[in-house]
Amino acid sequence: MEKMYLLLNKMKSVGLVLGLIIMSTLVSCVKNPPESSFKTTPYDIKVPKGFPVITYNPLNPMTQEGVALGRKLYYDPILSNDGRSCSQCHFQANGFTTFASNSLVHANLAWSTNFLWKGEVSGTLEDQMVFEVTKFFSTDVSKLNANEEYRGLFKKAFNITTITEKDVAYGLAQFFRGLVSYNSKFDQFSRGETDLSPSELNGYILFTTEKGDCFHCHSIPLTTDNSFRNTGLDSVYNSTNWGRYEVTHNPLDKGKFKVPTLRNIELSAPYMHDGRFATLAEVIEHYNSGVKISSTIDPIMTKPGKQYGLKLSVQEKKDLISFLKTLTDTTFINNKAFSKP
Amino acid sequence: MKFKLLVLCCIVVGIISCKKDTVVLEPGALKLTVKYSIDNDSLQFDTIKYLNAAGNKYSLSHLEYFISGVTFYKSDGSSFISNSVFYINAQKPISNSLFVSNIPQGTYSSISLLIGLDSNTNKTNFLPNILDNINMAWPDAMGGGYHFMKMEGYFKDKAGVKQDGYAMHLGRNNNLVKINLSYPIIITTDLQTKTLTMNINEWYKNPSNYDFETDGNYSMGLPNAMSKLAQNGKDVFTIK
Numbered sequence: 001m002e003k004m005y006l007l008l009n010k011m012k013s014v015g016l017v018l019g020l021i022i023m024s025t026l027v028s029c030v031k032n033p034p035e036s037s038f039k040t041t042p043y044d045i046k047v048p049k050g051f052p053v054i055t056y057n058p059l060n061p062m063t064q065e066g067v068a069l070g071r072k073l074y075y076d077p078i079l080s081n082d083g084r085s086c087s088q089c090h091f092q093a094n095g096f097t098t099f100a101s102n103s104l105v106h107a108n109l110a111w112s113t114n115f116l117w118k119g120e121v122s123g124t125l126e127d128q129m130v131f132e133v134t135k136f137f138s139t140d141v142s143k144l145n146a147n148e149e150y151r152g153l154f155k156k157a158f159n160i161t162t163i164t165e166k167d168v169a170y171g172l173a174q175f176f177r178g179l180v181s182y183n184s185k186f187d188q189f190s191r192g193e194t195d196l197s198p199s200e201l202n203g204y205i206l207f208t209t210e211k212g213d214c215f216h217c218h219s220i221p222l223t224t225d226n227s228f229r230n231t232g233l234d235s236v237y238n239s240t241n242w243g244r245y246e247v248t249h250n251p252l253d254k255g256k257f258k259v260p261t262l263r264n265i266e267l268s269a270p271y272m273h274d275g276r277f278a279t280l281a282e283v284i285e286h287y288n289s290g291v292k293i294s295s296t297i298d299p300i301m302t303k304p305g306k307q308y309g310l311k312l313s314v315q316e317k318k319d320l321i322s323f324l325k326t327l328t329d330t331t332f333i334n335n336k337a338f339s340k341p
Numbered sequence: 342m343k344f345k346l347l348v349l350c351c352i353v354v355g356i357i358s359c360k361k362d363t364v365v366l367e368p369g370a371l372k373l374t375v376k377y378s379i380d381n382d383s384l385q386f387d388t389i390k391y392l393n394a395a396g397n398k399y400s401l402s403h404l405e406y407f408i409s410g411v412t413f414y415k416s417d418g419s420s421f422i423s424n425s426v427f428y429i430n431a432q433k434p435i436s437n438s439l440f441v442s443n444i445p446q447g448t449y450s451s452i453s454l455l456i457g458l459d460s461n462t463n464k465t466n467f468l469p470n471i472l473d474n475i476n477m478a479w480p481d482a483m484g485g486g487y488h489f490m491k492m493e494g495y496f497k498d499k500a501g502v503k504q505d506g507y508a509m510h511l512g513r514n515n516n517l518v519k520i521n522l523s524y525p526i527i528i529t530t531d532l533q534t535k536t537l538t539m540n541i542n543e544w545y546k547n548p549s550n551y552d553f554e555t556d557g558n559y560s561m562g563l564p565n566a567m568s569k570l571a572q573n574g575k576d577v578f579t580i581k
Contacts, residue, residue, distance in 0.1 A: 050466065050470070051470065052470045052471055052472050052475050053469075053470055053471060111472065113472075204482070205482045208480035208481070208482045208483070209480065209482045209483055209562065210483070210559075210561055210562040215478075215480050219475055219476050219478060220475075220478065220480070221475075222475070225472075225476045226472065226476075252387050252402075295495075295504060297506065298506065299402065299403075299493040299494060299495065299506030299507055299508045299558075300493070300506070300508050300559075301506065302505050302506035302507075302558070303506075303508065303558065303559040304557065304558065304559070307505075
């Protein structure tokens with residue numbers, strides 16, 4: 001009898017539990033909206049060791065579909081009305097710039113908050129790409145809307161049927177954010193995977209000490225601090241070299257330009273905002289002996305000894321160039337995931 | 342039997358947690374708003390109009406630094422050290438509001454803080470890998486860790502003819518600046534706001550005048566210049 005009672009009790013408990021499970025399932029079923037057929041695959045950027053965290057744009061989460069769309073757009077003159085595409089001036093083999101222009105390279109822009117030489121755009125990559133689509137290319141979205149393949153790609157990436165300028169910009173922004181360069185010889189050295197040659201190592205020491213004093217602006221590992229600086233290229237300013245002043249109209253910004261990344265610098269000649277130097281040796285010589293003083297020159301450029309040059313020896317100049325060449329990332333420039341689809 | 346044991350356990354746990362609730366007070370917090378002055382003037386960036394004790398006429402164009410180790414002392418000798426590290430850029434208003442939290446309630450007789458990072462924190466890549474911290478890095482080739490401060494601007498030579506830049510950078514453990522503020526404060530759960538004012542001219546005097554022309558217009562890697570600045574820094578802040 002007693003056993004019967006216990007069994008009954010157990011059954012009651014089991015029943016109660018089962019009831020609860022059924023009820024909760026019902027409740028959750030009611031709460032959940034009907035499942036959408038729109039699904040994307042997240043795109044994961046592996047942030048290399050020692051690199052800063054990436055601030056993503058919550059309005060434009062990275063997806064495989066979005067990056068694939070952006071990649072196709074990057075190489076397609078459909079973006080413009082005159083045959084231009086991003087890839088026309090930004091060759092992967094040159095670290096995403098060309099020998100023919102002084103365009104900034106497209107690498108590690110996921111960490112950038114100021115864009116273009118004069119900082120015409122500040123904010124996110126999406127803001128920059130809206131500028132490219134609406135101002136630089138004046139993209140005619142009706143051409144994309146009339147293109148069946150693009151309609152399909154935009155539907156896959158953003159679940160939309162009508163393509164707007166914003167959607168084009170967001171697709172491009174995803175591809176740009178994925179262009180991460182982190183496997184140069186210097187990166188491998190930083191991760192303890194390889195050694196630098198004595199000349200490269202000496203160049204690295206010159207780069208990161210007061211002797212060369214490159215690191216204050218080209219901070220490691222991104223080799224840019226995102227700031228605007230006047231590095232003494234000129235002492236007189238006019239509409240050809242106003243730089244940041246053109247954007248801010250602040251006289252203190254005359255002659256200031258964005259500190260560029262030095263990633264793949266060996267491949268991205270000519271140098272400076274106006275491409276005035278053809279070789280790295282000329283760039284080093286400018287910092288060594290050619291700095292011109294003006295009221296907006298960066299305070300860091302006017303240190304004693306520096307005002308009249310770094311006083312680098314022939315060997316030291318060679319060493320600095322050796323180090324700069326360790327920033328060449330062949331994995332990046334040969335990465336098929338970034339090439340023309 | 343098992344059920345009785347369970348009930349007993351619940352009661353015991355209940356009593357213990359009740360006891361705790363009545364003894365431990367919720368911690369308080371303090372908001373510090375950082376402001377800048379040059380003696381009696383308020384700071385205006387990018388104008389060469391300020392005069393330091395050595396007679397240099399100068400401007401400030403850039404100022405960023407770390408504050409850490411904010412400590413509250415009681416008159417009985419006990420103290421509470423906050424583990425927060427604050428990165429401050431004088432030109433970014435949001436970074437000039439410091440929330441020091443989890444301070445035990447009570448009456449404190451003084452506060453101290455560090456400009457820079459203590460030796461446990463001042464190590465390469467120790468701080469979270471965000472751009473502000475990375476841009477403050479002190480290269481390994483110069484000893485590693487972080488810049489405690491970067492203060493830059495322009496000055497005119499004493500003849501008033503030649504303009505030059507200056508870069509007062511501070512780093513390395515022996516140049517950590519400790520500031521003691523004799524300031525009684527009662528911490529409760531009501532958030533209080535106090536103002537910390539940095540008088541820029543204090544970096545250049547007391548105990549030793551710093552002269553851009555003779556001590557150097559940059560300090561990084563120059564032990565004497567950095568040491569002079571660090572010693573002068575002991576009273577750059579006042580609180581009210």
